[in-house]
Amino acid sequence: MIQSIIVQENGKAKNITSAQFLDIKNKTFAWLDIENPTNEDFEFLRKNFSLHPLASDPIFESRLRPKIIDFQQHLLLVFHESIQEQKELSFPRVIFFIGKDFLITVHNRSLPSIDTMKELVNNSPNVMKKGSSFLVYEILDRIVDNYFPILDKLDDELDDLENKMFLDGEKGTLKKVFSLKRKILEIKRKISPSREVLSNLSRHESKIIDKNALIYFRDIYDHTIRISETIDIYRDLLTSILDIHISLQSNKLNEVMKVLTVIATIMMPLTLVTWFYGMNVIFPEVEFLKTDSYFFILFLMLIVSGMLIMYFRKKKWL
Numbered sequence: 397m398i399q400s401i402i403v404q405e406n407g408k409a410k411n412i413t414s415a416q417f418l419d420i421k422n423k424t425f426a427w428l429d430i431e432n433p434t435n436e437d438f439e440f441l442r443k444n445f446s447l448h449p450l451a452s453d454p455i456f457e458s459r460l461r462p463k464i465i466d467f468q469q470h471l472l473l474v475f476h477e478s479i480q481e482q483k484e485l486s487f488p489r490v491i492f493f494i495g496k497d498f499l500i501t502v503h504n505r506s507l508p509s510i511d512t513m514k515e516l517v518n519n520s521p522n523v524m525k526k527g528s529s530f531l532v533y534e535i536l537d538r539i540v541d542n543y544f545p546i547l548d549k550l551d552d553e554l555d556d557l558e559n560k561m562f563l564d565g566e567k568g569t570l571k572k573v574f575s576l577k578r579k580i581l582e583i584k585r586k587i588s589p590s591r592e593v594l595s596n597l598s599r600h601e602s603k604i605i606d607k608n609a610l611i612y613f614r615d616i617y618d619h620t621i622r623i624s625e626t627i628d629i630y631r632d633l634l635t636s637i638l639d640i641h642i643s644l645q646s647n648k649l650n651e652v653m654k655v656l657t658v659i660a661t662i663m664m665p666l667t668l669v670t671w672f673y674g675m676n677v678i679f680p681e682v683e684f685l686k687t688d689s690y691f692f693i694l695f696l697m698l699i700v701s702g703m704l705i706m707y708f709r710k711k712k713w714l
Contacts, residue, residue, distance in 0.1 A: 398414060398428060398429070398430050398437060398440070399429045399430065399431045400427075400428075400429045400514065401413070401414065401416075401417050401426055401427070401428050401429075402426065402427045402428075402429075402514070402517055402524070403417075403420065403424050403425065403426045403427075403524075404424065404425065404521055404524040404525065405424075408521050409517045409518050409521040409524060414440065417444075418444070421444060424497070425497050425498065425499075425524060425525075425527060425528070426497070426498050426499075427498070427499045427500075427501070427517070427524070427531060428498065428499070428500045428501070429500075429501045429510060429514070430500065430501065430502045430503075431503055431504070431505065431506065432504055432505070433502050433504075441493075441500065445470075445493070445495070445498065445500070446469050446470070447467075447470065447493060448467040448469070448470070448472075450465075450467075460474045460489055460491075461474070461589050462474050462475050462476060462586070462589040462590045462592075462593045463589070463593060464593045464596055464597055464600075466600070466602055466604075469495070470493055470494055470495040470604060471492070471493075471494040471495075471602065471604050471605070472491070472492070472493060472494075473491070473492035473494060473532070473593070473597075474489060474490075474491055474492075474593075475489070475490055475492070475536065475539055475590060475593065476488070476489050476490075476539075476586045476590065477489075477490060477507050477508070477509055477539045477542060478539075478542050478543050478546050478583065478586070479507075479508070479542070480545070480546050480549065485546065485579050485582060485583075487582065487586050488503060488504060488505050488507060489503065489504070490502070490503040490507060490509075490510070490535075490539070491503070492532055492535075494528050494529075494532055494604055494605075495528060495604065496527075496528070496603070496604055497527075497528075498528065499528040499531050499532065501535070508538070508542060509535050509538035509539045509542065510535065512538055513531075513534055513535050513538065516534065526606075527606060528604070529604075529605050529606035529608075529609035530606065530609055530612070532609075533609055533612045533613060533616070536594070536613075536616050537612075537615075537616055537619075540590075540616050540619045540620060540623070541619070543583070543587065543623050544623070546583070547583075547623065547626055547627075547630075550576065550579065550580065550630055551630070553572075553576060554576065554630060554633055554634065554637070557569070557572055557573065557576070557637060558637060561637065561640065561641055561644070562644070569641055570638075570641065573634060573637060573638050573641065576630075576634055577631075577634055577638075580627055580630050580631050580634065581631075583623075583627055584624070584627050584628075584631070587620055587623050587624050587627065588624060590620055591617065591620040591621060591624055594613055594616050594617040594620055595617055597610075597613045597617075598610055598611075598613040598614040598616075598617050654713065658708055658713065661704065661708075662701055662704050662705070665700045665701075665704070666697050666700065666701065669693065669696060669697055669700065670693075670697075
């Protein structure tokens with residue numbers, strides 16, 4: 397539904413109704429914000445704006461790649477905002493229809509960038525005077541800036557993961573690694589095409605985009621490059637953490653196998669001694685010692701075990 401139709405009147409931002417908009421259409425610049433679009437909203441846009449038929453289709457598409465299309469009379473711009481909700485990371489889309497005297501924003505949920513922009517327009521109505529290009533810049537700047545707190549949180553999680561990885565008995569490391577890897581790939585999947593969009597927008601020659609705004613779009617483009625490079629660093633770091641984790645687990649397994657091998661090696665001669673003296677044969681030393689033969693065999697086993705342990709220590713196997 398149409399959340400707001402904002403126009404500038406007597407130096408102030410004013411929120412008007414759809415009926416009031418019909419009276420001033422094409423007379424002043426207007427920003428229409430639509431949340432959870434319906435068929436009625438689509439019909440309103442079709443009747444009152446010269447939108448290209450292909451430009452209206454993305455309104456109801458659930459998955460859209462960031463893109464920009466020039467339809468001569470207006471531009472279609474698709475972007476994604478990053479929102480951290482507890483432990484979940486979501487990327488709701490926002491669609492811009494950019495005209496010379498209008499801006500239409502369409503999204504399926506409340507977005508921080510749109511909400512803060514409405515507050516800015518109410519507090520500083522002169523923003524509306526600059527037209528659609530600068531209004532789009534202000535919104536996109538907030539959308540891109542919302543990625544940085546998420547990157548800071550990812551950085552803290554990576555540092556915490558590195559520290560906990562070397563603690564004995566730390567469980568769930570592998571699960572955390574793949575969870576972070578999934579988040580990083582999701583951000584990479586959104587920011588890479590967004591960077592291309594902003595690159596095209598900053599060099600775009602169109603009668604819709606104010607040439608004075610191109611340098612501002614270039615500034616946002618630089619931010620996306622920084623985000624993309626940071627994501628690449630995090631991805632490489634996560635790969636290193638995974639390699640170190642696998643190496644540590646392999647070393648632990650080798651230590652366990654070494655201990656078990658030493659125990660098995662010590663038990664082999666002891667088994668031989670017990671087997672040898674366990675035969676149904678009377679040995680001279682057993683006949684000589686009689687009742688003390690048990691302690692003789694036990695002492696012999698201790699001597700053999702001690703010699704093996706000393707040998708292993710000398711070889712630094714223990």
